[in-house]
Amino acid sequence: MPVKQIIHYFNEPKQYEKSEREFWLDPYISKQLLKAHLDQTNDGASRKLSVIDRSVDWLNEVVPTVDFKKVIDLGCGPGLYAERLAKKGYEVTAIDFSKNSIDYARSVANEQDLAIDYRCESYLSWKEQDQYDLALLIYCDYGALSSEDRKLLLKNIHASLKKGGKLVLDVFSLQKLTDFQSENSWKLYESDSFWSTGKHAVISRNKRYDHGITLEQTILLKEDDTVENFNIWHQYFDLHKIISELEGASFEITAYYADVCGNEYTEQSETICVIVEKKG
Ligand SMILES: C[S@@+](CC[C@H](N)C(=O)[O-])C[C@H]1O[C@@H](n2cnc3c(N)ncnc32)[C@H](O)[C@@H]1O
Structure with missing residues (x-):
């Protein structure tokens, strides 16, 4: 022993x-995580589908396809947002480093004939230039990263967005x-x-x-x-900390909410969702 x-x-x-x-990449645990993503009795890995439906409806209002056609979903998991966004008419690229989740997401997209570009890679080593109108990082994954990795990810996202492109992300609050x-x-x-x-x-x-x-x-x-x-x-973040990290990475805050369904933020909110625009 x-x-x-x-x-x-x-x-x-x-x-x-x-x-x-990495917890997410362990061969056995990643299978359990996929089950957790799809499990409608708990919110452990993904939010419930009813909430995701509301989120995608809301995103379609605040960052509509007419202005934000090309989307990158970072840490897309099994593609629960990506497939709904594709059905709304977005052109979706989605990245996750879990092969298990990407294999599942690809099989769903094939069955439903959705043209989603799924990629199995780490968003920390992903690099693209001026490609997307919108980047998404949903379900508080930002806070799971160290401050160095957060800086690196924001740099990668900033480079990948076109001028005027936006990023929507959420974090857990101090509440x-x-x-x-x-x-x-x-x-x-x-x-x-x-x-x-x-x-x-x-x-x-x-x-x-x-x-x-x-x-x-x-x-x-x-x-x-x-x-x-x-x-x-x-x-965990307060409003000041998340805003200052994003501003420090050359993004401009355009709005903030309690969650990715657009509810109003208060000090009792358990999450903070921010929409920021690429500066410069
Ligand atoms: C909390 S889950 C959220 C999944 C999805 N956004 C959702 O809400 O259904 C976080 C996801 O990020 C992925 N992930 C974590 N670190 C990553 C990295 N460095 N590169 C790519 N994906 C990553 C995990 O594999 C997992 O699927």
Whole structure:
């Protein structure tokens, strides 16, 4: 049993220290994530379809196809937004680094005869110039990135947009952070769970760091003597912080809302949705 390795994982990770492997890319977990994206009983990986329908109707009002025809959906998951946008007449490119999600999204697009350009790649290494009228980054994925990766992604998005192009993204607010409980726990699973197959144990650390950052760490102990560690980070934002990051990346704020359905933002809102325009 690699006890030394387990103890190593008990050391408190430095802010945004990455785990050896990406949670989204683990072959077994990514299959569970696809199920979670499609599961209508929880909002774990994607919002419910009824909410996504409302979001796409709203996007079609505030960034209509007549002015924002060419769209890039970043971190598109199984394509729940991309397919609805294509049906509204947008010309959609959609990127996700999960092969499992992209394979599923492509099969749905083929079945429904939708001409969506799905690409399996990381949006952190994606680079295009003056291509799109609109970029979307939906379901608070921005906050899962370190501040360096957020800067890099905003730079990539800025370059990919045409002059006057817009970006719509959402983040979790500081109000949502009040729900976060710091705690350590462990659980023994007798059979398959979200994390692994067969009998295994899961040690979890939820920890609040300074400046609105949280860690959800999972250490997975398997019967075949392997140990896996996944660090999932999150930055929560107030309006000032999200606006200043976007302005710092040469975007101009055009509007902000409570969510991607266009509800009015208040200090009680659990998310903040911003629409920004490429400057310069
Ligand atoms: C919270 S899910 C949201 C999915 C989709 N936007 C939705 O709301 O249904 C985040 C998605 O971002 C993808 N993702 C995370 N980091 C990525 C990266 N560096 N490049 C491409 N996709 C990424 C994940 O695979 C996952 O599908």
